């Protein structure tokens with residue numbers, strides 16, 4: 001019962017991290033506790049790519065259909081991208097199978113509070129079958145929003161979602177619909193059989209949630225103010241009661257400690273409006289695999305590994321929070337309503353993305369993820385990529401740029417062909433990397449070396 005690494009929580013962040021570390025040869029145990037509340041979510045295309053990249057084939061197989069996402073915001077109608085419906089209990093169970101296939105020991109039980117004694121963490125756990133204690137050298141907290149808050153978490157506006165399942169007798173197209181209303185916004189997902197989830201996202205800053213017995217009445221009052229709901233739920237019958245899920249954005253600055261890390265929603269949780277929570281959890285997991293591998297196998301690079309992880313997670317959190325704010329700002333009809341006012345000013349007034357041309361690019365040494373380890377490499381830093389980009393399509397950019405500067409007067413195609421042959425890189429990949437440099441005007445005016 002002694003492992004190299006213990007992961008608490010079997011959502012996408014925990015499973016991706018545990019599986020990646022097990023594939024690198026670590027003995028990993030994962031504690032997974034099934035969800036109490038049913039949930040349907042929409043997975044973005046990036047989430048799908050992330051699952052494929054992480055080897056989560058069972059989860060991909062057991063996902064719901066791709067559906068169209070339609071939105072009505074500020075009174076305007078949009079046809080958004082596709083999303084894939086996931087029923088979280090089925091999806092999470094498939095993820096646990098993926099973890100087992102990767103060599104992770106999955107314990108179906110609730111992990112208690114872990115204590116560090118000398119060089120090992122001791123983790124008590126309970127399950128339906130019994131209880132026990134296991135030991136591990138490194139501890140990863142992936143318990144989602146249930147993870148205990150670290151000191152001084154950064155918190156966004158108080159947000160709760162009220163959901164209810166419905167059954168519609170009418171045949172209809174499957175899909176998801178988002179609409180804004182005075183007190184918040186609504187998300188509806190409908191499958192081919194007419195099963196519907198209508199979720200209302202509201203603030204609890206000024207009005208606390210009523211007791212559980214009065215939730216259905218509260219939901220009904222809110223739902224009656226959503227014009228579209230009348231059409232969506234025409235002749236539909238409710239199935240079961242109303243359930244609440246807390247959805248306040250938050251960031252826990254204590255991302256890493258001694259033999260300890262947080263990942264996924266336990267590190268930062270974003271507003272569900274983004275539809276990218278699962279993708280961000282996977283992306284954080286992928287970054288943590290290389291970080292932990294470096295901390296354990298190449299401790300000489302520990303400071304770079306920690307810097308890499310801290311910067312990635314804090315940047316992702318701020319960027320996603322600002323993107324959310326900008327989307328809330330597009331709704332102009334109810335700007336004096338507390339729900340909208342709070343979200344249109346949080347987290348700050350800074351732009352979500354730097355503009356490539358705003359700051360002249362420079363070449364700097366930065367930590368990068370290099371085949372499972374974090375190491376220092378020369379990267380190109382631009383305003384739109386403040387942490388720097390070191391390669392595009394597998395082609396290191398700084399080497400490519402220097403070779404371009406040193407070449408005579410070859411055309412881009414001839415140069416790409418010659419560079420590809422010399423460095424054993426496909427022509428298309430060299431062209432993609434050159435296009436990245438050209439878009440930032442780097443091929444004409446070389447960046448200063450810093």
Ligand SMILES: Cc1cc2nc3c(=O)[nH]c(=O)nc-3n(C[C@H](O)[C@H](O)[C@H](O)COP(=O)(O)OP(=O)(O)OC[C@H]3O[C@@H](n4cnc5c(N)ncnc54)[C@H](O)[C@@H]3O)c2cc1C
Pocket residue numbers: 008009010011012013014031032033034035040041042043044047092109110111112142143144145146147161245246247263264265266269270272275276277278279281
């Ligand atoms: C209302 C709402 C709607 C959302 N809609 C979307 C959406 O449409 N698309 C999207 O991409 N994202 C959505 N999200 C965000 C998404 O759910 C999360 O970002 C994502 O699941 C985070 O993954 P995770 O692995 O960090 O945490 P989770 O998926 O929450 O997984 C954590 C796991 O840890 C388990 N756990 C907790 N405590 C313990 C313990 N003591 N022992 C063992 N296990 C434990 C939990 O049971 C859970 O299985 C939504 C979130 C909310 C709140």
